[in-house]
Amino acid sequence: MTLKSSTTPDNARLKAWPYWITIGFVPLVILAVLYGSWTILLIPAFGWVLMPLLDTVLGKDLRNPDPETPESELFWFRLLTCIWFPIQFLLVYGTLYYLSHIGQHSTQQTLGIMFGIGVTTGTMGIVYAHELMHKPNRLERNLGDLLLALVLYGRFRTEHLLVHHPHVGTPRDTVTARYNEGFHRAFARTLATGFGSAWRAEKAMLARRGRSPFHLSNPIWKYLAWQSAFLGLAYAVAGWLGVGLFVFQAFVAIWQLELTNYVEHYGLTRQHLGDGKYEPVKPHHSWDSAHRVSGLLLINLQRHADHHVHPMRRFPLLQVYEEAEVPMLPTGYPPMTAMAMIPPLWRRVFKPRVRAWRKQFYPDITDWGPYKTMSHPSPKGAG
16 A cells, blocks of 8 residues: 655654644533533534534645654643543533533523533544553553443443454444445444444453453453443432433434444445455555544544554554545545435435445455345354
8 A cells, every 4th residue: 555655854743732622622511511502502513514614624634644653752642632531521520510500501401512512522532532442551441441431332442442443344343334224224233233242252252261251351341330330420410310411412422433433434345255254454444534624623533544454553643545545535524424414415425436446446346245235254253
């Protein structure tokens, strides 16, 4: 694969401060909680309207940093991801306390505020958790687990690391959206099968160590314990109202995550080599985007092809590939996830793109039927 490359020292120099644009959600949430009314709309408008508009004006960032940049030069990038848990914790529980003890908002405004919280915990919290869970450092992984527990989706770490990354583009992966599968159907399927999929993956992992899936080393017990603790804290802060609002924001956050998952791999499948074997994961198995501002907001999650090739690589070092070598999204993620909510429109735009992708990368495959329905056997040893 050929990478776009930097040609000047300025292009290669890493700058952390633009990524701190993500903190912009914090004052918007505080404003909405204190004043309600039209200020609630500023939260989704920031991520869903302003960022795409700035993408349109500022275009793409095709520069690549040096992937061998030492950890010592990434302090401010790492700090951004590590401080988000305490920020999100205070936003969630501070909001629950204010709404239940101080604020005089209507039911509609209260739900609107928690929807905005969910947009924040989904757009930022889960994206940061995704970055943290890929790192070997125990502190970072634990922070990622805590962020996922705040949206009741702890099993996502197991599902993502043990299922999605090794088995993306195969029938074993629950979040690879099938060709012609609308988002709403994919969302329901993922919610229904995700926990069982994560359990099977951990069961297979523990079996290789001679342990039962009910052994305390199974991280799913930790996920459930943290989630129970956060639900209990919501009750302590705001009673059953707090529990209901906490669950609502978690659902909104999960919806945001699964919208992103849907966009990232829709219709892209790995070639089945027979006998439950598949080709290795390659950059062209992910939809990519190099749009500048949404890339900053989502800490380079949109450079998804390189992430799947180098999953341990920190977000500021992710690379951009030549457009001829990976499938590219027409915009950044926010407009794409909005389009995914309208399946007929999505299919009209993306079915031709998937067919073009097949002709480009797999001209020798003549029968795409099993790939469309994901009816090939699951990878051997997938659990």
